[in-house]
Amino acid sequence: MTFLFGPKLDDTSTQFRLWAPSAGAVEVLFPEGPPLALKKDDAGFWFGRADNRGPGTRYKFRTDALEFPDPASRQQEGGTTGWSVVCAPFEPSGRREPLRPWHETILCEVHVGTVSPEGTFAGLTERLEHFRDAGFTALEIMPINEFPGNRNWGYDGTLIFAPDSAYGPREDLRRLVDRAHDLGLCLILDVVYNHFGKFNNFIERYAPEWFDEGVETPWGKGIDFTQDMVRQFYYENACMWLEEFDFDGLRFDSVHEMKTEARDVFLSDLAKSCRAVKSDAKLIIENMDNIASWLDREQNQPKDFTAQWNDDIHHVLHYLATGDGKNGYSDGSRNPIADLEKGLADGFVHDGEAEGESDGTTRGEPASRLPPDAFVSYMQNHDQIGNRADSKRLPDRVSAEKLDFLHLSIMLAPQIPLFFMGEEAHLRTPFPFFIDLPEDAAEPMRADRCRQMRESFGEDVEDGALPDPNGPHTFESAKLNWGDYGNPDRRAALDRFRILAEWRRARLWPLVATPCLDARSGRQGTAIVVSWIFEAGTLSMALNPSDLPADIACIITASPLSTGEFSQQDEVLRLGAWSAVVW
Incomplete structure (x- = not known):
């Protein structure tokens, strides 16, 4: 380019x-x-x-x-x-493809500033072997673009070509990517093309053409993608990360908030620009509209984007495990067992059930035509932890047996699994929202954060009740305590995680490397069984996300892996509370 x-x-x-x-x-x-x-x-x-x-x-x-x-x-x-x-560009690595094929992806979402005591690219580089040894094959790095101050989630960037200086020099970022590749790890970078941060955004003052006054997003005026040069700016940014820094892929934040005309032109050409650099680049979108056509395949290869973060599977599993009736489960009218069955078999739960605009619980287009690896599944990520008033992780809220059930369900279904840093060992480190702004700018951000928690995330909080996002102590509380990995319970959880990752490598990878021909499912009471039929064979999973045992007509036909209790009685499979079996 x-x-x-x-x-x-x-x-x-x-x-x-x-x-x-x-x-x-x-x-x-x-x-x-x-x-x-x-x-x-x-x-x-x-x-x-x-x-x-x-x-x-x-x-x-x-x-x-x-x-x-x-x-x-x-x-x-x-x-x-x-x-x-002024910087001389790095020499390209010469690699035209990601280090690994997409179907081999086991993702860990990482925040550079809190994943290590140093909070730097070099600090993460020193700890890459932990992630490899845990069973991960790729890290998804939260945004690293230059942001105000020294502490930020990364989504308030204003200079999106510059790695933030708080994390170290740009040379350290390239060394991080190179070392990850040496260890067999792919790196995917989270990028933000739907808005700029509100603080120190000079563009709107000297180039108002960049924005559409008639379009509002949660962060202010919308980016005007009808402008050729505005689109070009983002194409160049994506290509820089893939070529100069040699990232294996990108995750595009909240594309549903791109609302100006030519949005579809932009997204289509964005994918083409990335694939001109690396034809099999791992391109992930976050899209609350569940537009399945962005994930369509041609000859079993992504036409545009590789996969989408799938909130649907998170929401139903989260409701079943915690009873927290948000995200479409507040009125009790939905059948969460049926939703889980549909999410496992089809990918999306909400995929074209209603006409017209999405109301947040019904969206998009039918997804059953898509292969399982068009979806990224998770139980925890930065949003699902940090957008809670208490910023608590699941180990503080559910039992160990439920955590093991959730891990097996996410890791050993054929969708692409994602975990948040530390989740592999059931760490309890919170991940609150944090910033670093001058006090006159921080005060309105505090009030806005409380309002956002009430209006967008359904959290019942009063003004001033959240941890101070501008306080250094809030940021420090989000840093992983690497000493926690030495706790016997954490070591045992990590050992169980490694077993799941190894089973996925040995048993799923040969199947998911071939086209998925069909997905068949059934349920009886709270029990579900799903079979995914690939050219190379069949993967089956039986689950009981309930506090009581459940029976379902099903025969285990191969050596299984399980969590919880189960027994085979002739043609009936009895599943204990919060048990799951995969074969």
Whole structure:
């Protein structure tokens, strides 16, 4: 791809470029020496060349009285208001494909700032062997783009080409990816293309064309994807992570919040741009609208996106395990056992049951035509933990037998499993929302967070009742305590997790490497049995997500793996409370 944004280097000079169609004049500022006046082309780009300004050059842009960093800055000095730094691109690895095929993916979602005591790329690099040895084959890294301050979930970024300096230099990020590949781990990066953070977002002040005044998102004005250069900006960003940093894939945050016209053009071309770099790039979307067509296959290969985070399976399993009646289960009218059966067999629970706009419980298009690996299943992720008022993980809320049931159900169904860092050992570290802003900016964010918890997540909280998101102690509470892995109960849980991961490798991978021909299911009372039929053979799972035993007509036909109690009585399978069997 020909890059239009960011500095362009040659042997003796650097060309600076900024898209600002309505600006009257633009200059490049340097810490020393005169500014460089830029010229404007017909596409709205301002450009100019500076001699003897190579890698390491610090610069900003200025239009009128506004000084601001390059929105395509590859490195920042001094945070989101500081100097942008000219960087020579890394040499591409030459790999045109991800390290592993998609069907071999066992995901762990990781936040760089809290996964290690150091909270850096180097700190995570030193702990990669733990994740490999636990059974994971890929890490999904929460957003690392430059954000205000030193603490953030990552979704408030304003400079999306620059790895955040709080995590270490960009060279350490490339070393992290290279070391992961040495260990057989893929890395997938979470990127945010639906909004910019509210704080230090200079773009709306010098390039209002970037936004559509008539479209509102939870974070403000919507990105205007009808603008060719706006779309190009994000294509370039995606390609940079895949090529220059050698990530194996990307996860695209909340694509349902992309609401301007040309959204579909953007998403389609975004996938094409990524696949031009790595044809089998692991491209994951978060999409509350459950639009199955984005996940369609051609000759058993993804046409656009590889898979979608599947909230549906989380919601029904979460309700069954906790009794927490949110996410469509508040009125008691739904049958959660039937929903779990449908989610396991088809992927989505809510997939075209109603016409017109989604109301949050019925959505999208039929999903039964999709293979199981078009869905990423999970019981915990950053949202499901951090968007609770208490930020507690499941081990603080459900029994060990339920946790083992949930792990087996997620790990050994043929959908792609995802776990949140520490979940492999039932760690209890909370993951509250945290930021690092000046106090005058933090105060409205505190109030907004309480409002969001009430209105968006159904949490009954009063203003001021949440952990202070701007407090360093809140961030520190989210850091994994690696000493907890030495606890006997945590070690035992990790051992059980490894057994599940090994069973998936040995028994599922040969099946899911071939096309899925059908999924057949049945239920009796609280018992469910699902069989997925692949070209290479059949995978079956029987489950009883209930406090009481249940019987179902079913015969185990191969050596099984199980959690909880079960017994075969002629053609009847008796499942104990919170038991599951897979064969």
